[in-house]
Amino acid sequence: MTDALNLPAPCLVILAGPGASGKSTWASAHFPADVIVSSDRLRAIIGSGEDDLAASTDAFALLDRIVQLRVARRLTTVIDTLGLDADRRAAWLALARKNDLACVVVAFDLPAGECRARNRTRNPRIPADVLTAQLRTWARVRETLPIEGFDAVLTPAPVRVVAAPFTEAAAAARRQYEQPSGLRFGLHLGSFTLPGGAATTADRLREIAEAAEAAGFSAIYVMDHFRQIPQIGRAWEDFLESYTALAYLAACTDRVRLGALVTGITYRNVPHLGKIIATLDVLSGGRAVCGLGLAWFKEEHVAYGWDFPSVGQRYVLLEDALRLLPTMWGPGGKPFHGQILEVPDTSCYPRPLQKHLPVIVGGGGERRTLRLAAQYADAANVLGSVETVRRKAAVLRAHCEAVGRDPQEVELTHLSTALVGADDQQVSELVSRLRPRNTDPARYAAAVHAGTAADHIGRFRQLAEAGVTEVMIRLADLTDPAPLDRMAKVIAAFR
Amino acid sequence: MKLSLHIPDFTWAHGPAQLGEDLAAIARTAEDAGFSSISVMDHFFQIGAIGPSEQEMLEAYTTLSYLAAHTSRVNLFAMVTGVVYRYPGVLAKEVTTLDVLSVGRAWLGIGAAWNEEESRGLGIPFPPVAERFERLEETLQICLQMWAGDEKPFEGKYYQLERPLNSPQPISKPHPPILIGGGGERKTLRLVARYAQACNLFESPQLAHKLEVLRGHCEREGRNYDEIEKTATIGAIDLGRRGEKIGEIVDRLGALGEHGITTVAGWVPDVATLTTLEKIGTDLIPAIADL
Numbered sequence: 020m021t022d023a024l025n026l027p028a029p030c031l032v033i034l035a036g037p038g039a040s041g042k043s044t045w046a047s048a049h050f051p052a053d054v055i056v057s058s059d060r061l062r063a064i065i066g067s068g069e070d071d072l073a074a075s076t077d078a079f080a081l082l083d084r085i086v087q088l089r090v091a092r093r094l095t096t097v098i099d100t101l102g103l104d105a106d107r108r109a110a111w112l113a114l115a116r117k118n119d120l121a122c123v124v125v126a127f128d129l130p131a132g133e134c135r136a137r138n139r140t141r142n143p144r145i146p147a148d149v150l151t152a153q154l155r156t157w158a159r160v161r162e163t164l165p166i167e168g169f170d171a172v173l174t175p176a177p178v179r180v181v182a183a184p185f186t187e188a189a190a191a192a193r194r195q196y197e198q199p200s201g202l203r204f205g206l207h208l209g210s211f212t213l214p215g216g217a218a219t220t221a222d223r224l225r226e227i228a229e230a231a232e233a234a235g236f237s238a239i240y241v242m243d244h245f246r247q248i249p250q251i252g253r254a255w256e257d258f259l260e261s262y263t264a265l266a267y268l269a270a271c272t273d274r275v276r277l278g279a280l281v282t283g284i285t286y287r288n289v290p291h292l293g294k295i296i297a298t299l300d301v302l303s304g305g306r307a308v309c310g311l312g313l314a315w316f317k318e319e320h321v322a323y324g325w326d327f328p329s330v331g332q333r334y335v336l337l338e339d340a341l342r343l344l345p346t347m348w349g350p351g352g353k354p355f356h357g358q359i360l361e362v363p364d365t366s367c368y369p370r371p372l373q374k375h376l377p378v379i380v381g382g383g384g385e386r387r388t389l390r391l392a393a394q395y396a397d398a399a400n401v402l403g404s405v406e407t408v409r410r411k412a413a414v415l416r417a418h419c420e421a422v423g424r425d426p427q428e429v430e431l432t433h434l435s436t437a438l439v440g441a442d443d444q445q446v447s448e449l450v451s452r453l454r455p456r457n458t459d460p461a462r463y464a465a466a467v468h469a470g471t472a473a474d475h476i477g478r479f480r481q482l483a484e485a486g487v488t489e490v491m492i493r494l495a496d497l498t499d500p501a502p503l504d505r506m507a508k509v510i511a512a513f514r
Numbered sequence: 515m516k517l518s519l520h521i522p523d524f525t526w527a528h529g530p531a532q533l534g535e536d537l538a539a540i541a542r543t544a545e546d547a548g549f550s551s552i553s554v555m556d557h558f559f560q561i562g563a564i565g566p567s568e569q570e571m572l573e574a575y576t577t578l579s580y581l582a583a584h585t586s587r588v589n590l591f592a593m594v595t596g597v598v599y600r601y602p603g604v605l606a607k608e609v610t611t612l613d614v615l616s617v618g619r620a621w622l623g624i625g626a627a628w629n630e631e632e633s634r635g636l637g638i639p640f641p642p643v644a645e646r647f648e649r650l651e652e653t654l655q656i657c658l659q660m661w662a663g664d665e666k667p668f669e670g671k672y673y674q675l676e677r678p679l680n681s682p683q684p685i686s687k688p689h690p691p692i693l694i695g696g697g698g699e700r701k702t703l704r705l706v707a708r709y710a711q712a713c714n715l716f717e718s719p720q721l722a723h724k725l726e727v728l729r730g731h732c733e734r735e736g737r738n739y740d741e742i743e744k745t746a747t748i749g750a751i752d753l754g755r756r757g758e759k760i761g762e763i764v765d766r767l768g769a770l771g772e773h774g775i776t777t778v779a780g781w782v783p784d785v786a787t788l789t790t791l792e793k794i795g796t797d798l799i800p801a802i803a804d805l
Contacts, residue, residue, distance in 0.1 A: 217682035221615045225583070245607050246679050257682035260604070263611040266576040270538065270583030290636035291573070291599055294558045298573035302534040302580045322677035323603030324668070352568070352635075364635030366559055369530035369570040 023177040026123065027186045028461040029095040031115040035102030035160060036127025037153040038145040039138040045175045046097050056085050057099035070143050086111060090118050093459050095180050103156045112168060123171045124164055179443060181474055182464040184404065188477025195480040195512055202479055202513040203489040205238035206231045207280060207434060211257045213498050225271045230500030232275050235510035238308065239268055240280035240491055245319060262295045269303035278308030280400065280434065280491055281381030285314040285327060289340045290362050293347040297371045305372035309344060312381035313337055334387055335359055341395035348376055379432060385414045393418035398430035405481045408433055412486035430488045438469040438495040439505040446470060453495055467495040472508040515771050515805040516550035518779035520593055524570040526786035536786045538584040543788045547795025551589035552581060553623060553779060556596050559632045575608040582616035589619045594695035596627030597649050598640055602656040602673055610684050618685035622657060625695040626650045647701045654709045661689035697724045707731035712743040722773055744775045751780035753790060757797055764801050771805040
């Protein structure tokens, strides 16, 4: 892993410093050529050379136009000029703010003697008096940069532009290498559109499950839907029924836990669901996990003609289910009287092999969902940034205290998408290949968490520090086992 | 004559802890022995004819998908799905998923459901028999529509589906065969004539009469009687301790064959020991192949 500083994508990087202080060299070392907008290069393009001062006014007008167009498209851009003009800096910063880009300035603070020495080796040289004037201006500019409102004033150290969620990842990854913490990984299968189509889905799925087990995943989860959800794909893409698929996966694997993340409470008669999960547990040798949630996908219910009660009623049903299912899985057949569910005989034989079948409640709703998790579940599964997770963790703890539950008994788990590349180049290739047309690469990279193994180690470490004990990962490019091999390196760092 | 293994009982010597492994071994052995298909019941409690309610009972479609991964040739189905347990859309997705994961080996075995005690026990609505039959017919229509890729709204008396989308479609073409269980003369056999690829009748003195009734329904529905596969259930396949009853079974199956039955389903005592399955494979299945 490198010690480079992570800049969030997209960002506007403004270089500032006297001539011969190393700006262009630094820029070309850390950024692709297309990203760098250089006043020298524009003078050479529209004038007679990089030092054609007569072309300066036109070159800067062009530079401003290019910067404006790139920033409006939310593209990472490096402005390679002297950067000594306060009005220009302010205008670029305002442009970045308007388009919601991070904006940093890199200060090339070389001692005057060193600048002069470097200038003597350049061809053509900057006239000595011009350089002296620049050095004098730079000394004043250097003082005001920290109070001009940039997100950071950097020194010309190595930098990488990373998907926004990884900005803090490098330091977190270092913490993980130095003092490893444990974390479980679950593979979340969000798509069944696999090469070869339905005719080979069974084989592809078996390969993926076997590779996931080999990569160190401790669980495999599927979604409980009947058609693909709009957040992931189109309605008519292949989608398998959850528990039928899980029972098949039980036969393909030996070690991983299996569950739906999360079962919509509205789709099946709830005691039938209890029977299905007990069956999955028995056939898998005690590896079932029960994920439960409110259900949200109204169009799907309408499409198939299923009842979709009000959110209040669904909460009541969810609470009934959270009470009923452990009763069914326990001994005997005592009657259950819920607020909605009446089950005169809760017999369910064979009972699950696990003495206690873990229940995960999905959803981060702070008032009701996390409270139900605190009251009844073994884990709450949430989404969102590290910052969001910290807040959910605090809310869950508070609910635990309010209902008299030991907070240690209720785990926090986290679901997110990941796209893992072996290195920066592979990450950007994957992003270009997978991003939907018309979707900005930086936005897509941030949405799917596109990064290297080290980036992911850092992000997962941050989640672990926020209180997460298991991360469920949907791999954006999971159509064959290859991405699982790349993920194995990440998982290995948390053993 | 083909033989189909019915597994109605999961109470075996090793207990629930080994149930998964035992079941996988039974399925593999049955496949190697030459059984053409494997079926399980669609119940949540053990049924009275076989054992006390508290005995082990696995959920049907979860179990069938597990078996799909442990076999490569046998057809798999529920004998028979109770129509009241699932929303029709869920059922169509489950059977389709089973078909895709088994690469084209799923059947939809279905019936009007009868076990009121079990449904009441679990709080599953159990409407009167006439309504169950109407729901059965609508469920068959919905499955067929979803398998035909027809997404237009379904407006039934009991079920309204705005967009019955089904992706992936089954690998079985044109769709997983439908088996309707039971010999009810007025309704069940009429539904067979109208919708099914197979019927399932009990071995009984009334069998020939039931088939005549089915033939009559076929004539009224304009259906070719011969394209419906006739299957029968014979209860236990009991070879006797030393196989002394094999001849008797061959004779019984021969008699069924004369009525046009081409597949016979039965359960096997002590199935988990595997030895009876193996013996059926060596001694019975070859003897009935040409019936």
